[in-house]
Amino acid sequence: MEINFLGGAKEVGRLSIYIKTNKERFLLDYGIDIQEMKIPIRPIPNITAVFLSHAHLDHSGLLPELYKRGYSSGIYANPLTLDLTYMLLYDSLNVQKKKGEAPHFSVHDIRKMEHLDVPMNNKEPIEFKTTTAQLRHAGHVPGASSILLDNNGKRVVFTGDINFSDTSLMKGADTNYTDISAVICESTYHYKNHPPREELAKQLKEKAQETLLNGGTVMLPSFALGRTQEMLLIMQDLGFPVYLDGMGKEATKMILNHPESVYNYKKLKAAFGAARKVKTKSDRSKALKKPSIIITTAGMLNGGPINFYIKKLHKQENCSLIMTGFQVPGTVGHTLMHTGRYVNEGLDIKPKFSIDFMDFSAHCGRDDLLNYLKKVNPEKVFPVHGENTEDFAKELKQMGFNAHAPENGERVNI
Incomplete structure (x- = not known):
């Protein structure tokens, strides 16, 4: 060969x-x-x-x-x-x-x-x-x-x-x-090496709860395939609304059509069923009215609905953005993570919300x-x-x- x-x-x-x-x-x-x-x-x-x-x-x-x-x-x-x-x-x-x-x-x-x-x-x-x-x-x-x-x-x-x-x-x-x-x-x-998954999930929940109890919104920019579904499973039991936006909705539907492809099929199906699917601009505005968790693409902030939420919430100190995936150099997410500045579509701003990274590789x-x-x-x-x-x-x-x-x-x- x-x-x-x-x-x-x-x-x-x-x-x-x-x-x-x-x-x-x-x-x-x-x-x-x-x-x-x-x-x-x-x-x-x-x-x-x-x-x-x-x-x-x-x-x-x-x-x-x-x-x-x-x-x-x-x-x-x-x-x-x-x-x-x-x-x-x-x-x-x-x-x-x-x-x-x-x-x-x-x-x-x-x-x-x-x-x-x-x-x-x-x-x-x-x-x-x-x-x-x-x-x-x-x-x-x-x-x-x-x-x-x-x-x-x-x-x-x-x-x-x-x-x-x-x-x-x-x-x-x-x-x-x-x-x-x-x-x-x-x-x-x-x-x-990567941190233990259970430890990461615990840290993520704690950070999310801190934001939510302070009246803020948790933004979870997530890759459509894999990370979105994992975030749904982790966030489902915090007692606050979970909104699902972007391509992750379609990806999750496809995954649920193949029950053998995931470990916790029933839990994922329930979490997806309970999540509020964002379909319109009006839905996006509703998601910001009360403390909530927003899981959306794109995972590296290059495009996708996440940019709508960042622009709307960048002056809110009680909100948080938690990146859970690798940020490739040159992406909007990489720039934000390393400089604290959101540089995209003609904007160059320093958001007031907290910015965190957790290594869910x-x-x-x-x-x-x-x-x-x-x-x-x-x-x-x-x-x-x-x-x-x-x-x-x-x-x-x-x-x-x-x-x-x-x-x-x-x-x-x-």
Whole structure:
């Protein structure tokens, strides 16, 4: 087997991996760098099949372009991942058009992708000429999977984005596989651990209660997929109204159509049912009249209804904004978190409400990643989807692993 790293090596974003066997050509993910709109190296034509680990655009955002360039087979992925991917792709296309950017694909290309997709359930193998493919639960967001390819005994695992810890929304990743020739693993946080989830949830509730009892509004900018649903579960029992705004509404509906995708399905269904869905500008104004919790997109403040709430509440000292996800440098959220200033859409203001960050990461931390590699004990390790992966590979070598941090465009044989 030959592995060609097309994107996501020594960087986060635009992840794509091309795997060649004697008889097949497989593409694993085909994403885009959201901030800089950088794309992966384009794969060689005549792809046998494309596998998608999860819906996030840094893994899925360029898939329709394959159809624009003549790909005529399917995208193999978890059924929920496919649903969520289409939601994000259509939204991405609309955002690009609003910005006046030339899109890489059209609505027609997305529809062709939808028509040809191949839903795969976890642990159900699919046979090709010489290769068996299988998905495993990855614990990152609902629907996320690791991809296992077995070619005549050569077994390669691509973790995708992965989380081994249980949360209120999901169980940790399934790692029950053996005799692995190579692991291509995400390494986003190879350098640090995350705080215990239960401790974070407790801190979040305490901060929210403090704001609410002081007559203020709690703003929770959240990623539509995964974080919105986790916030719903954590905030549901505080005794104050919970408002749900933005794309998280649609994402939650899709997730609830796949009960197997989450751990606390009944609790999530109840929390979603109890939440007040914001549909109009009038609804948004109502949400601000009494102390309440507002869960809304966008998680990094780049667009979405969160900007309406910030503009309305920036003079209110008794309110709070709590960011629960990583803020990419260059985003509105990153600027606010590091300077205390909200700089967006011609505004440059210093909000009076409190600003907090809590590390509710959906990626594995350092210790969990190392424990995973020790358990699986692959013959080779290729860390991707991270910065300073060369340093991490050196550490892994010192621990006895045959590790190598690849470059984009590099090919390796196993």
